[in-house]
Amino acid sequence: ILITREATIYDDLAAAKGGWNGWRAFEVVEVRPESSVITSFILKPKDGGPILRHRPGQYLTFWFDIPGHAPVKRNYSISNAPNDDTYRISVKREELGLASGWLHDNARVGTILKVGAPAGDFFLPETPQRPVVLLSGGVGLTPMVSMLETLVASHPQAEVHYVHGARDASAHAMGLHIRNLVAAHPQARSTVFYEASGNDAENAGCDHHGMISGNWLAEQTPVAQADYYLCGPRPFLRTLVADLKSAGVSSDRIHYEFFGPADEVLAA
Incomplete structure (x- = not known):
């Protein structure tokens, strides 16, 4: 059943406008530093064709052939709104990150990357029915920026709260x-x-010092009505998912992106 379902998904991706199956060659057309640790890479298909419009919040899968290592696959969230021409990924250089380090050190305008079609079940609905709270920590802002760009362009009637936590001004991207x-x-x-x-x-871009807390969210965001979208480090998710539940936010209104076993977050 699962194999059949997977095949159907791949076929649907390939049949959609701008879609493809397997790996497609994308060229880096711009490299943009966003902070001391995060850099954006704007990607355009080498074949010159259109791209599949992603759902805001989804990610791309990359295949890296790094000399001296076995092939590496990584997922990076798309950080721009859906369009027909380019994807943007905004990648943090991780201290021991093989793929992120290679991107920061080697990806330049003209670099060709192998890319899988957009995927993922964490995304904004086509027409939000409730207030939207976009909640992120560190590089977790990447899918939130895609969502925010989409809300600004297409949903002027929606109530939107963008709440972000960064280490300091140097690490604050976008x-x-x-x-x-x-x-x-x-x-x-x-x-x-x-x-x-x-x-x-250094504090010009900052509204508060300290960590985002459940108490602050309960006081400053519409906890009784809003949909909450979260992305960030594991401690960030563990704490805030638990805080939101304690504040009375039902599970169907808490949506989060987590690359790894979700049990850790749910156990909170």
Whole structure:
């Protein structure tokens, strides 16, 4: 049953406009530093054809042939809104990250990457029916930026809360981009937390110091109505999923992206 279902999914992806099956060659057309640790790579298909419009929140799978290592596969969330031309991934350089390190050190304009079609069950609905809270920590902002761009472009009536936690100003990615997006939406607001304090110039993009807490969310976001979308490190998810449940947010309104066993989050 599962094999048949998987085959159907692959066939549907290949048949969709701009879709494909297996690996497709994409060229890096722009490299954009976003913070001290996060860099965006804008990708366009080498064959010049259209791309499959992803659902905001989904990811791409990459196949890396890194000299001296067996082939490596990695998933990276798409960080731009759906379109027909390009994907953007925004990748954090992990201290021991083989693939992320290779991307940061070797991917330049003109680099060709092997890419699988967009996938994943974590995504924004086509027409949000409730207020939306986008909640992220660190590089977990990547699917949230895709969602926020989509909400600004297509859903001006939606109530939107973008809440992000970063280590400090140097690690805070896409701050100006987020502020511009929020300014363009009549019902959106953004709140940014920095874990570490700094001087006035460093704090320009920060609204609060410390960690995002369940108490703050209960006071500042519509916990009785909203859908919550979360992405971030494991401790971030463990804490906030539990806090939201304690605040009375039902499980069907808590959606999160987690690359690994979900049991850790659910056990909280």
